[in-house]
Amino acid sequence: MIKDLVFFLTGWLPEGIQITVWVMIKIVAILVPLMICVAYFTFAERKLIGYMQLRVGPNRVGPKGWLQPIADAAKLLVKEIIIPSRSNKFLFLIAPILSLAPALAAWAVMPFSDKLVLADIDASLLYVLALTSMGVYGVIVAGWASNSKYAFLGAMRSAAQIIAYEIAMGFALVGVLMVAGSLNLREIVLGQSGLGIASWYMWPLFPLFMVYFISGVAETNRAPFDVAEGESEIVAGFHVEYSGMAFAVFFLAEYANMILIAALTVVMFLGGWLPPVEVAPFTWIPGVMWFGLKTSLVAFFFLWFRATFPRYRYDQIMRLGWKILIPVTLVWIFVVGIGKFYTPFAGFFS
């Protein structure tokens, strides 16, 4: 209906521009709720960690502190962006954009429900993996362009960490691909339908589910893997020289990435938009709601980790990535392959 209206209003334009306008509207329809989620995710983080540490958290701006993220955004918008005089100005300013753009672009293929996908492409799993692997450039370029030792150390740590965990992440997704038999995220979710929670891929792929989520936490530079910005050692790591909106864009990218990893975990292992029990009262709730609920639950773990675990040492991060997570994924890929084709449990692995 809205589509017809848009095409009617832009009827005087060439068809290519009409389609562009329509896609733009869809992009806005995804990004505006996402940005609101990111803003209130920061609020949720401060509140939740506050309660976990027996504090109240922000409670001054607006009723119960609910306007805090808006006040933060307004503050960051009007603050001065300080550019270090010996930095590389172009790269310094493009680095936050490089880190935010992949975090947003990956949402293009996210299946919010059976019908709600912006671009239902065939290789969407690979597309997501490729884009999340590009987020590291923001960190590296920021660290180098700042011309500061702390920032540079943060960038180096981040580069090494992301290379290590991306391999584990990729192998975990190979398992999903083997079980689902498709690279399309929508078909991966549809493959998990049938018995409700029992047919989600988290059961046959439980080790890969764990590896994927741990790598996701590492990939987003979150605690306990936040050595790239370890404030007790290297102040704020790669974004130590950033202020105002340039810093805010890094901040947005980190939180958008967290929500993205949570949503991808839901799509690939927790049944996407499917209800946990496929009977009457649960199936009345629209799929988007289930998707949002599950994503919030997984995103909550990011906050819980931050409040619970102390930061890993750098060598421990490398050991966990290379010597534990990658071997676990390699073994489980063989288990899935053999289980699917040479044992009577083929039904369990598909």
Next chain:
Amino acid sequence: MTFVQFCFYIFSAILVFAAAMVVTIRNPVKSALFLVLAFFSAACIWITLEAEFLAIVLVLVYVGAVMVLFLFVVMMLDIDLAVLRAGFARYLPVGSVIALLLILEIALVMTTTFGPGEFTAPGAHPADYSNSKELGRLIYTVYVYPFEIAAIILLVAIIAAIALTMRRRPDSKYIDPSKQVKVNRDDRLRIVKMKSEGGKQV
């Protein structure tokens, strides 16, 4: 001009520009970043050819992993540009001969066996055509031996690289993590119960 053609010209312009900058720009880090841009534009052009699997893998492997490691190294180098540019005149004749040879070879291939007349443009595929599935089928049936041999060569290269760089460092303070995990309280801590000396009541 269709939309796909428009995209093609935009991305090829960026690709040619980025590739030219890779070899002309002075700063090695910027040069590596331009190489990233070149890879990315090339991937976009492949997408217009409906080769989405190759395009995404190009981004995933070269942009997402290889170039990150490359930047990792390049950023830590302190390259003295004066030394690099010294002897430009001396190498110029050799360089130009090689460049000329390369241009000749490319021209030869392009004009004889690789022209647009030799290969027809791929036709449009149905909506459910899966490029990745098609590629996988070919790799594991028709080209299974070359594929497996390539895999083994890569495996040997990995093992060789690790074997060449692995060394024990006697000054390392590395502690075996399993030993760390196995430590329990009794090994390190002794609680001493002492009787109060019965001092002055406060």
